Amino acid sequence: MITLEQFEKDIKQKKLKNFYVFCGSDEGLIKECIEKIKKITVEGSGFIDLNYARMSGEKLDVDTVINNCETIPFMSDYRVLEVYRANFLRDKNREDKGKEIDPLRDYVKNIPPYTILIMYYVFEDDREKPGNRIKKLEKSCEVVKVDKLKGMGFQNKVKELFDARGKTIGKAELSYFCSIIENNMSIVENEVEKLILYTGDRSITKEDIIKMAPYEKESDIFNLVSYLSDRNIKGAIDTLNELVYKGEKPHAILAMIERQFKLLFSIRVKMGKGAKKDDLVKEYRLNPYIAEKMMSQSKRFSEETLRRNLELCLDTEVEIKSKSVDTKNAVEMLMVRSMMKK
Structure with a gap:
């Protein structure tokens, strides 16, 4: 298993593998990796439509995958097949795809030299790690774990997005933008586009960023609720403390938790x-990426549990308003109660 940094070094040196599996929590970064492979293999051939195929991994069809891999490229050295959202590679996928993967695992040991097979799936949250199904494929493929960019690496990547669109952004504004935006390139690209359209020909100011960019607290609340679903009280408390450190008031955090449970309950029912x-x-006017994450998270709760957690939120709200209790302690107790089996 290699890192994103190692993959990019290999690509610059045109060191290619015939089979790649990408996994990580940032689909935007994964797609960038795939574009880099396409650029040095099939885009220059002039026949990209004939030498590049893309299929969904929602339903694994091994025969179709193999047939595509066996197809000889047209006027090119390579043919690329991308299987996106290959969730059958995830260990905890509810449908048992273990046996169906076996023929594919056997086939890729002798994949044609002109074929580059790419599969990827997106982690449900930042805590997920590659499972046993990925490890069983490692001998036959290059597994690339795409971790989120951090620090200057993240800032440089965001600046590239502004530069590519011919928009200049100051260092202070760029730093502030990166500090409040969710660290996910699919979301970042959308927010960069919105900010550019909003500001037009003038310079980007901090006030523009505040007005247009969503605060990362939504991601924090998502992670907090994920910890609750796993009955990981330490992770939940750490996230709560981080939100408080960022300046969020406990009663506002309670409102966000309640909103999250309410939305999860509605999605679960739908x-x-x-x-x-x-x-x-x-x-619900959701970003497609966020909608998919919410759908996945809702499956981790039963309707009964989500209904009970909503009631606990309301009880906590009443308790805070009617009694002299410490709001933060009350939210902590809510989280503990939500993890207790009924």
């Missing part, structure tokens, strides 16, 4: 009635 991602995006 999914039970057959609603798909596009339906939820439209009804």
